[in-house]
Amino acid sequence: MALISGVVFGVGLTIAGMLDPSKISGFLDIFGVWDPSLAFVMAGGVVVNAVGHRFVMRRSVPLFAPRFLLPSFASIDRPLLLGSALFGIGWGVSGLCPGPVLGNLLLLPEKMGLFAAIVCGGLWVGRALKQRLEKSRVD
Amino acid sequence: MIINWDSFTPLASLGGGILIGIAALFLMITTGRVMGVSGILSGLFSAGEPKLWRLAFLGGTLLGPLLIYTITGTPIASEMVSDGWLFYGAAFLVGIGTALGSGCTSGHGICGLARFSGRSLVAVITFMTMAVITVYVIRHSGLGG
Numbered sequence: 001m002a003l004i005s006g007v008v009f010g011v012g013l014t015i016a017g018m019l020d021p022s023k024i025s026g027f028l029d030i031f032g033v034w035d036p037s038l039a040f041v042m043a044g045g046v047v048v049n050a051v052g053h054r055f056v057m058r059r060s061v062p063l064f065a066p067r068f069l070l071p072s073f074a075s076i077d078r079p080l081l082l083g084s085a086l087f088g089i090g091w092g093v094s095g096l097c098p099g100p101v102l103g104n105l106l107l108l109p110e111k112m113g114l115f116a117a118i119v120c121g122g123l124w125v126g127r128a129l130k131q132r133l134e135k136s137r138v139d
Numbered sequence: 140m141i142i143n144w145d146s147f148t149p150l151a152s153l154g155g156g157i158l159i160g161i162a163a164l165f166l167m168i169t170t171g172r173v174m175g176v177s178g179i180l181s182g183l184f185s186a187g188e189p190k191l192w193r194l195a196f197l198g199g200t201l202l203g204p205l206l207i208y209t210i211t212g213t214p215i216a217s218e219m220v221s222d223g224w225l226f227y228g229a230a231f232l233v234g235i236g237t238a239l240g241s242g243c244t245s246g247h248g249i250c251g252l253a254r255f256s257g258r259s260l261v262a263v264i265t266f267m268t269m270a271v272i273t274v275y276v277i278r279h280s281g282l283g284g
Binding site (some may be wrong): 001002003004005006007008009010011012013014015016017018019020021022023024025026028029030031032033034035036037038040041043044045046047048049050052056059061062064065066067068069071073074075076079080081082083084085086087088089090091092093094095096097098099101102103105106108114115118119120121122123124125126127129130 | 140141142143146147148149151152153154155156157158159160161162163164165166167168169170171172173174176177180181184185192193195196197198199200201202203204205206207208215216217218219220221225226227228229230231232233234235236237238239240241243244245247248249250251252253254255256257258261262263265266267268269270271272273274275277278279
């Protein structure tokens, strides 16, 4: 089931133009010659998901798992702000967020292989850092 | 504001976005999981987290574009906008940033906003603002290469 979701996601990214860093960069360049396309990706994805989510949540459990695992943590903290800011800089420089990195991996393995490996390294470091910050808050 | 009409693809982008929304709904109703790529990926490095559904989803994401390429036979546009240490440095920022910030464009952007999560709204505004500033600095300030 997760495989089907992944394929649909990958196809959606491709059709939407999300695999093209120059298109992402053109969307982020609102003070230059602006390509608003990605606002349509966002709008389509969010609206469909928001409407559908209400119907999905009418069920008490998912079809093939014991329960829904939704984030319950609600406070806006420093890791959220710092992490999102760093991600924004990386996204702006490269035009690549994690989904399209994977989507491009088999199409451009020589260009994306090392990039994807470094993203994974960053995830690993960030995860360890976040756990340490959360621990120090509890202590 | 000047619109780039030559590269503007409202219908394809809306259609692709709708598919992305459907993928997120399908993952939620079958596995009960949020479709956030950075979270799915980083869960692979954590002991005790189930791995199979993660690998299946990520494998599908790898295969989807290849499927389109095989069916249409036309190369999929993907033009890089940076190279060298900037390009690979950005990869590290994308990784560490999405791990610290607990999500990326899919998790916070598509799924979080659809659930009206305040954390996700703050995250999206933060990374969008930083990305717009970054592109401005690179393209228009004369500081970028």
